[in-house]
Amino acid sequence: MSAAAALVPAGASAVDLLDTVRQKREMVVGTEAQFAPFEFVKDGKIVGYSADLLNVIMADMPGVRVSQQDVPFQAILPGLAARKFDFVITSVTVTKERDAKFALTLPIGEATVALLRRSKDGSFMSPEQISGKIVGSQAGSAQLKVVREYDKKLRAEGKPGIKEIREYVSFDEAYADLTAGRVDAVGQSLSNLGPLVKSRPDAYAVVQPAIGPKTYYAWAGRKDADSASLVKFFNDGIAKANKSGKITELQQKWFGFTTALPADRLPAPEL
Template sequence: MNMLLRTLLASVAGLVVSQACLAEDLLAKVKAGKQITVATEARYAPFEYVEGGKIVGYDVDLLQYVMAGALPGVKNKTLDLPFQGLLPGLDAKRFDMIIAAVTANRERVSKFAFTLPIAEATIGVLTRADSAGSIKAPADLNGKVAGAQIGSVQTDALKALDKKLKEAGGAGLKEIKEYVAYDEAYADLATGRLDAVAQSLSNLGPLMKSRPGVFAVLPQTIGPKSYFAWVARKDADSAALVKAMNEGIARANKDGTMKKLQMKWFGMSMDLPVDALPEPSM
């Protein structure tokens, strides 16, 4: 074999290897590297929070179950970031996925790939127990100060409620305060600097249990039924990883693991769609 032919064959072989590497999607890269890098906000109990120096919670347990089936032998590197930095960080490819309670709404679903639902995100209204006599329904929040997290669907729900109250002839909300983390909002509500906090019902049950006699939850929700899910980039590179995660979530839903984890962390179970994330209505 002459030198020219050898050089040509070597070039072709190199091109094939190069194309194979380029063809590797995110799931293949994660498996090959034995590590997935995910981001969360560890200030959103009981989904994820810090206890004893470790991030614990419902999402942590569910991810461990899903990874055991979908990514055996792969280690999980978790970045703890403010909620406001999760979606921009994912878009900038600073990590592989968001493993946190992110509400699926129209705007987010149009830009990112959401997994199957991992919990219900329907929004409730938290008040102080001592104001239960004067605030019995969302309509009683006219002239009141309400709070939620910056950049959250809950804040959007408060803005929608404010508009609805005004359209009905009321004064609307006096002010909507936005917080970096919900713990700050709960503290302000407990001390009287807020009259109400908009939060998902999934979070409110455990909070009520941990702070008996401090808070109350209105019987009516605000906004339509909605769901929490994990998030990935909406591109061909991430598609196989999202599919693997969905298969694990569906398995957890069908074999009872999800309900066991919900009882452990929320004190209640939720009936969630198994086959697809419903089209968001907000």
């Protein structure tokens, strides 16, 4: 754990985390690098949309090295709360619960959830046809929450609902089971599914329309006085990248399409 993230002793004055990071010339961030195209490992290096956006923003903090810890998503926010990281640079879906506990940044991407199916599965062409089938998603994720809420909606409408919802440590494991026929669909965000389907149209297709409300991805800091300056640094950097068109450029590079994101506020979460 970095010194910047150390607990402040009782009676001591608060430490400004941004100043501490600059003095140490190092910032420790938590990342789940199994979430292409946002963040993933290639040739031993964490790359992707978020990595590129982070590099753009960190240009305004010269001389500071970013130390990324690649950990499972289930450990990301608990690790932030436990001060194992200075900040979380990974795709955190904005929910009411997370917004209440953490300082979430301006949106860095759209996280609206849809269902992924096998491209040759002609029995599953609309979302409600998921009744009686098996769906997978990542444990502890907002996407899993959306799948469960959609199941409740189907049952409230008098439909059978989803036969089984399976939880995975990573989405890559869920995709593998979808390919193998062990699940019938995977609940995931459209921003992640678009590039996946484009690269494997023979294997996968997205079921339209989306099953969840319009939702966004953000990065996260701690909701305390010490972290406020670092949260502001990232918010200012995201807003600058958005208004300059850099975010649009990175979306086109990594997703193959662009989505307008609010540059002045984080919309109130519906999840």
